[in-house]
Structure formats: C-alpha cells, structure tokens
Amino acid sequence: MISKILLLIRTVRHLKPVQITHQLYNRLKPVRNLNWYINKNNIQPGYIPLNFTLNYTTENLIEGDTFNFLNISHNFENKIDWDYQQYGKLWNYNLQYFNFLHQPDVSSQAKQNLLIDIGLWLKTGKLKLEPYPVALRAMNTVRFISTENITNSVIIDELYAQFAYLNRNLEYHLLGNHLLEDAFALFMGGHIFNMPDWKQKAKNILYRELKEQILNDGGHFELSPMYHQIILFRVLELVDWYSNTDGHDIEFLTFAKTKARDMLGWLQIITFNNGDIPHFNDSAAGITFTSQQLFGLAQKLGVNPNKQLKLAASGYRKYGFDNYECVVDVGAVGPSYQPGHGHSDALSFVLYSKGLPIVVDAGTSTYQIGEKRNYERSTNAHNTVEVEDTNQSEVWGGFRVGRRAQVTITADVTHSLTALHNGYQKKFAAIHQRTFIFAEDLIQIEDTISEEKLVCKALFHFHSNCNVIIQGNDKVLIDNIATIAFTNAIKLDIQKYELANGYNKYLSAVCLVVFFNKELKSIMRFNNN
CATH class of the missing domain: 2.70.98.70 (Beta-galactosidase; Chain A, domain 5)
Structure with a gap:
C-alpha cells in the first residue's frame, strides 16, 4: 500500500497546478447532458459555412451499421450503441468521432440520421459528454455541414450546444494534444457561429500551446511521430479554412503557417525513405495521414517544409x-x-x-x-x-x-x-x-x-x-x-x-x-x- 502511494506521489509531483485544480473541479462539478446546453442558450443559431479546399475521404462505415475502427469490425444490427465498450474506450471514441462523415459512399441523409441519433443519446444522458470526442466530432460535423450545405435545424442546434459544452469543459486537467484539439475545434465553432468570445479564447490557447508544444526542431513535444502527424494535419486544416475566412488575422495565420513549416521539416527528416515513421512512444500505422499525404496537403496550400531545421529538442x-x-x-x-x-x-x-x-x-x-x-x-x-x-x-x-x-x-x-x-x-x-x-x-x-x-x-x-x-x-x-x-x-x-x-x-x-x-x-x- 505504501509503495503504491509513493508511486502516485512520484507521478503527481510532475503535474502543473492547473491540472490538479481541474482534476478536482471535474470530479465535483455536476454532470449535465446536451439538453442543458441547448436549453440554457435557448436560441436557434444560424451558421456561416467554412470554406475547406483540402478534401479527403474515410472508410470506417462498411455497410448498414457495421463499423471498422482500429482493425476491429462490429455490426450493430440496425441499432447503434454509441456507448459500446466491448473493444475498449479508444474503439468507442473512434465511433463517436464521426470520421465517416467524409465517406463518399454513404449518403448525406444517412450521415444526418447518424448525427441525430447520437444527439438523442447525448441529450438524454445515455451517452456522456466528453470534451475530446466532442471536439473531434464537432470538427467533422463542421466540415460536413459546410461542404454539403446541411440545413437540418436539429443538427445545427446540437452542434452549437456541443461547442457551448466544449467552451466550458476545455481539458486543462490533461493539457497536451487534448487541449490543442479542443482549441482547434472551438476556433472553428467561434467562426461558424460567429461567437467572438469563443474565437478569442481559442486563438489565445492556440498561440500559447503551439508555442510550447512545437519544439525548436519542429517536433511535437509528446515525442510520438504519430501524434506529430495528427497535430500537423490540424494545423494544415486551420491554415486551409482560416485563409478563406473574411477578415482573418494575418499575424495569426502567419504564425500557424510557420508552425506548419517547422512541423513539416521535422517530419521530413524523421520519415524513412519508404514513407514509414519510426514507431517511438505511442505510434502505429493506419491511424492518421501518412507523411506523404501530409506533404501533399501542405503542397496544395503552398506551405513548404522548413529545410533549415536539424533534430535537436525532440531528442x-x-x-x-x-x-x-x-x-x-x-x-x-x-x-x-x-x-x-x-x-x-x-x-x-x-x-x-x-x-x-x-x-x-x-x-x-x-x-x-x-x-x-x-x-x-x-x-x-x-x-x-x-x-x-x-x-x-x-x-x-x-x-x-x-x-x-x-x-x-x-x-x-x-x-x-x-x-x-x-x-x-x-x-x-x-x-x-x-x-x-x-x-x-x-x-x-x-x-x-x-x-x-x-x-x-x-x-x-x-x-x-x-x-x-x-x-x-x-x-x-x-x-x-x-x-x-x-x-x-x-x-x-x-x-x-x-x-x-x-x-x-x-x-x-x-x-x-x-x-x-x-x-x-x-x-x-x-x-x-
């Protein structure tokens, strides 16, 4: 018992005070479902579509209600359990991310039905709201409704409510890539719903976190080549749609492009000639965009790798x-x-x-x-x-x-x-x-x-x-x-x-x-x- 306590002390002593206070706050705050956020705002928000020029497709939804994530397929037989935990939390998170909104062989109506269905679970509390899957699902939904001109008021209201939830539940207890994903999402939400407070809060976080998390050699500070690829895509996606937004902040856009160039430079060095990345720390194939795909996306945006960098701070x-x-x-x-x-x-x-x-x-x-x-x-x-x-x-x-x-x-x-x-x-x-x-x-x-x-x-x-x-x-x-x-x-x-x-x-x-x-x-x- 004493050894476990000492191990916990050796672990916790590295945390930042903000993490500890938010860990305590999250345990004490009331648990609310999505209805609370919809009712509290009590508005019917319109939205301003974002202009995405970078396109990509996914292949998670096989047919009917069969999904494939993390190399595991499951058929729900016409009734999806959005809280399905048989294959672990990460598989369930992937189900909640809604990456399949970008799958071309799934109809727009089928995608809307899935969004409405998970919305019912979130509103009734059958599925617990959690910031990370909310952030990723919200970004996928923004891309979907913007590119396909979706006008379904239920989907739009629930998307607004999810951003309202995220605004109040940013992951300061974890920080790292989770807080960055939250900020990328909230920045999108602020623009699609024209919410100045969300925009400014997210921009401040992105400035601060990207300055800290992208090291002087361009590597992401969690030192996982896979997570580096994940965050690099988010920076490129930000550069994409934000460049096409009226009245964008030139200084912030330049900052984002600089971080993208540095990250591309690091990735270009670390990637093997055959396109593989070394699987140091938590890294695996098939989870995110490959290095070559990311280089291709960056090229379309006119963002070139910083070739002056040498591997240093990432170790x-x-x-x-x-x-x-x-x-x-x-x-x-x-x-x-x-x-x-x-x-x-x-x-x-x-x-x-x-x-x-x-x-x-x-x-x-x-x-x-x-x-x-x-x-x-x-x-x-x-x-x-x-x-x-x-x-x-x-x-x-x-x-x-x-x-x-x-x-x-x-x-x-x-x-x-x-x-x-x-x-x-x-x-x-x-x-x-x-x-x-x-x-x-x-x-x-x-x-x-x-x-x-x-x-x-x-x-x-x-x-x-x-x-x-x-x-x-x-x-x-x-x-x-x-x-x-x-x-x-x-x-x-x-x-x-x-x-x-x-x-x-x-x-x-x-x-x-x-x-x-x-x-x-x-x-x-x-x-x-």
Whole structure:
C-alpha cells in the first residue's frame, strides 16, 4: 500500500497546478447532458459555412451499421450503441468521432440520421459528454455541414450546444494534444457561429500551446511521430479554412503557417525513405495521414517544409548512408506533466536498410490497461539495455509515469553520438551509457553499465520479415542484409515476440537478447550486394 502511494506521489509531483485544480473541479462539478446546453442558450443559431479546399475521404462505415475502427469490425444490427465498450474506450471514441462523415459512399441523409441519433443519446444522458470526442466530432460535423450545405435545424442546434459544452469543459486537467484539439475545434465553432468570445479564447490557447508544444526542431513535444502527424494535419486544416475566412488575422495565420513549416521539416527528416515513421512512444500505422499525404496537403496550400531545421529538442537523431537509415532516441520522457504517450525507451533506436524495416520497436497495439499495454511501454519492448528485468522509467497504469530516466547527451558530432541515462541509478546505483558510431557500411554500438554484477540485456527487436541466425557465441546473421558481431557477450538468445502491425494486429517476430556484464560492443556490418 505504501509503495503504491509513493508511486502516485512520484507521478503527481510532475503535474502543473492547473491540472490538479481541474482534476478536482471535474470530479465535483455536476454532470449535465446536451439538453442543458441547448436549453440554457435557448436560441436557434444560424451558421456561416467554412470554406475547406483540402478534401479527403474515410472508410470506417462498411455497410448498414457495421463499423471498422482500429482493425476491429462490429455490426450493430440496425441499432447503434454509441456507448459500446466491448473493444475498449479508444474503439468507442473512434465511433463517436464521426470520421465517416467524409465517406463518399454513404449518403448525406444517412450521415444526418447518424448525427441525430447520437444527439438523442447525448441529450438524454445515455451517452456522456466528453470534451475530446466532442471536439473531434464537432470538427467533422463542421466540415460536413459546410461542404454539403446541411440545413437540418436539429443538427445545427446540437452542434452549437456541443461547442457551448466544449467552451466550458476545455481539458486543462490533461493539457497536451487534448487541449490543442479542443482549441482547434472551438476556433472553428467561434467562426461558424460567429461567437467572438469563443474565437478569442481559442486563438489565445492556440498561440500559447503551439508555442510550447512545437519544439525548436519542429517536433511535437509528446515525442510520438504519430501524434506529430495528427497535430500537423490540424494545423494544415486551420491554415486551409482560416485563409478563406473574411477578415482573418494575418499575424495569426502567419504564425500557424510557420508552425506548419517547422512541423513539416521535422517530419521530413524523421520519415524513412519508404514513407514509414519510426514507431517511438505511442505510434502505429493506419491511424492518421501518412507523411506523404501530409506533404501533399501542405503542397496544395503552398506551405513548404522548413529545410533549415536539424533534430535537436525532440531528442531524436537520424543517420543514414546508402545501406541504411537509423533513428536514435536520446530524448527524455515528455512532456514532464503529460507523459501518457511516453515509453520507457531511453537510448533506443530503429533501423531500416534499403527501404526495409530491420530493427524496430515492438510498437503500439492498444490503449487498454493491462499486460499488453504494460509490455509495449516497457524497456523490454525497445532496442536498448534492460538491467535486472527493470524498466528505466516507472511506466504504469496505461498512461502514467512515476520516476523518469533523465538522459544526458555527452557527445553529438556528425557520425557519432554518446548519451547516458540514470534510470537504473536509484535501484542499482548504475548509469547506462551508450555510444553510436556510424560509418558507410557499419554501425557500432558501445554499451557501458557503471556497476558490475548486474544482469544486463541488450535487446534487438527484428521485423517479422527478418531471418535471424545465431552463429557461435558472438555473432548473428540477418538474412543477406548484415551481420552483428559482439564483444564481451556472455550469451546470445533468440526470443519470440508479437510485433504490433497497427492497433489490434500482430506479426510474429524475434528479439535477439544479448546478455553481458558491464560492457558490450556490437558491430553491425552491412552487405554490399
């Protein structure tokens, strides 16, 4: 019991005061349904359609009442349960987002019927109002009614009421990407319903949060390439419709375009030549727009990547030659007050060779609290060193982090990088230092653990397409791609693991576990054929 209390203290102490006060406020405030917001305003609002020039389509609604989210399909048999939790909260959230409003093979009337149906659930309290799904559904609805000239008064009244709810329930208890999404939505709502207070409040939040959340190298501060893509789309979407709005603020639009250019620059660097992103922290394929799609959308807007940026504050570094591309993570768990999408992965790396994934993270397949989520956030699921089967950082509870490994970069030159972290110091009085040396045909990794007599394991998670063979006591062969030779290895072992291939999808793959004491040198040589 005492250990759990101490873990909670180590977690909560990183929160901002505004988060704590809003956590308490949210627990004490009365629960209200959508009717309360409709009745309180008691008006019949008209709306001013927004002009979107960027178009895209979705494919979530298969046929009838069958939906597919996160690689799981479900048929509701003509009666949709908008609070359906069988596949977890994230699947239900996707149902509530209404991304399928942009699906061309679904009729406009069918989409309106779905909006009216969920509105009944929200008005009667069968479905609880929550800011994040409200924000995303509202933005989708604004795009839908604007592009299809929807005049249904029920839909418009309920949309206004959802914005009124959002205005009073911005997610200050979470901050991070949630508050940003809230602000993007409220800014839309302020313009479509001509509400000056909503416009100004949202603009202030967007100024403040984008300044903080977009780092000096263009990366998003939650350090997930997937969430970076999600937020980048929102910035591009803002640039799109706001550019077409009469009387727009030139200074704010310029600010948004600058942030978009920086984010594009970061994404251009971090993306592999085949279009993949490294799945550091909570990242997965098939959730949002790909890098190439985002580059295409930006090009249509005339927004070009900032090519002057170099990877810095986000904690990532990328190295490449003809034979390979390698991204290294020497960043901290971040941000300190919202680490929910962070993993225990200090000094990890992801490697591609000639467009093919070779060494990869185990990935993210679920947000459901449990064994799978715990594993995917653990040190054991990443390509770094695990000491005594212990996580570098105290990841727990699905989205929480207690004590965090602090990373220090000690050398950062053109083809070499050295960093260390103190994640094992409290428990084992040990520091892990890792040096990467990159050359045209090889990568050398030097690991040092400052204390002896500890069980240390260097982990190499290979993609499912790789055939890995141990040769002797100090060497492995990876197809005809490369060999890895080890100095000071005690034992090599190949273990099976499940590689996340998107949410709720897995591939069978192998992880090479290299046991050592205190020091290990790993040299990967690439074949030139």
